Amino acid sequence: MNGPLSPRLGVSAWVVLLVLCFACPLARGNDARFTQADYDRRAAELLPRLPGPGFTVVVEPPFVVAGDEPPEVVRRHCRQTIRWAVDRLRRAYFSQDPAEIIEIWLFRDKASYEKHCGALFGQAPASPYGFYSASDRALAMNIATGGGTLVHEIVHAFMATNFPDCPAWFNEGLGSLYEQSADREGAIVGLTNWRLAGLQRAIRDNRLCSFERLCTMGDREFYRDAQGTNYAQARYLCYYLQERGLLQTFYRRFLANRDKDPGGCRTLQEVLQDSDLDRFQRVWEAWVLELTFPEGVRP
Structure with a gap:
């Protein structure tokens, strides 16, 4: 189904541009979980829930995307950020697409993000950048802050199906790795980012936990760290x-x-071929202190 849907589907008098399109064939992971008809139906279900005028809805498997920027901008986010990341994350890690069709909400600025998250999800967002809600089958972004958080949250959507009991440290470590990412010979790679300076301060102040503690840390304790050191x-x-x-x-x-x-x-020890994680951490900390952000640029 291509082009605008009829207002008979429950849209109020204001105009909503709905683009149900596949700019490329139904590119899938290793499973063909949903058909084009499934995506079209899921997108049509968004119409009565759109929180205001001027939203564009685009089918971008394995997601349905809604955004309140101009239509060409929403489609560009789909093509240049979502599809780019999904293709590379599938190849690198994920054999299965999310178990349900997930909505991605791209809000044009802070005001739109805060207002519409309240209307859609019943509460103000906890993060100023974006979040993934498994219970709502949705990702929501203040896209004005950039596409890095979008890629981060896409990782969580895939991880929920492929590794549902993944501990917070690796789920967030992998997600945040791709907050600043690039293509290296067709593969997604993380680059140094804004989290580096705080980590280097924590190393110098001897405030990091051991890697063994990080790996055994419960999710609640991991997320209690207000400074973001974990x-x-x-x-x-x-x-x-x-x-x-x-x-x-x-x-x-x-x-x-x-x-x-x-x-x-134990898996970390095996992959590193080093049973002494305390010794490894000293090596790793020295290596981190030599990193720069932007990469290769000394302050």
């Missing part, structure tokens, strides 16, 4: 593994070993 430590552990060519190996072994190694500590 996020940064997890991200740059993933970054180290990436730069050593070990990240995808770690993911696959951790996924396979999760029943025996739910926190990933």
Whole structure:
């Protein structure tokens, strides 16, 4: 189904541009979970829920995207950020698409984000950037802050199906790795980002927990860290593994070993070929202190 849908489908008098299009064929992961008709139906269900005029709805498998920027801008986000990331994340990690068709809401600025999240989800957003809500089958973004958070939250949507019991440290470490990302020979790679400075301060102040503690930390404790140090430590552990060519190996072994190694500590030792994580952490901390953001630019 292409082009605008008729107002008979429950849209009020204001005009909503609805674009139900597949700019490319139904590119899938290893599973053909949904058909084009499923996506068209899911997109049509959004019409009576759109929180205001001027929204564009685009089918971008495995998501349905709604945004209140100009239609060509919404489609560009779909093409240049969502499709770009999904294609590379599938190849690198995820054999299955999300178990349900998930909505992505792209709000043009802070005011739109805060207002419409309240209307759609019944509460103000906890993050100024964006979030993933499994219960709402939705991602919501203040897209004015950039596309990095969008890629981060897309990781969570895939992880929920492919590794549903993934601990917070690796779920957030992998997600935040791709907040600042690029293409390297057709693969997605994380780059250094704004979290680096706080992590370097924490290393100098001797405020980091051990890697063994990070791996065994419960989700509630991980998220209680108001300074974001746990996020940064997890991200740059993933970054180290990436730069050593070990990240995808770690993911696959951790996924396979999760029943025996739910926190990933033993798998990390195996992949690093180092049973002494305290010694490794000293090496890693020295390496992190040499990193720069932007990459290669000394302050």
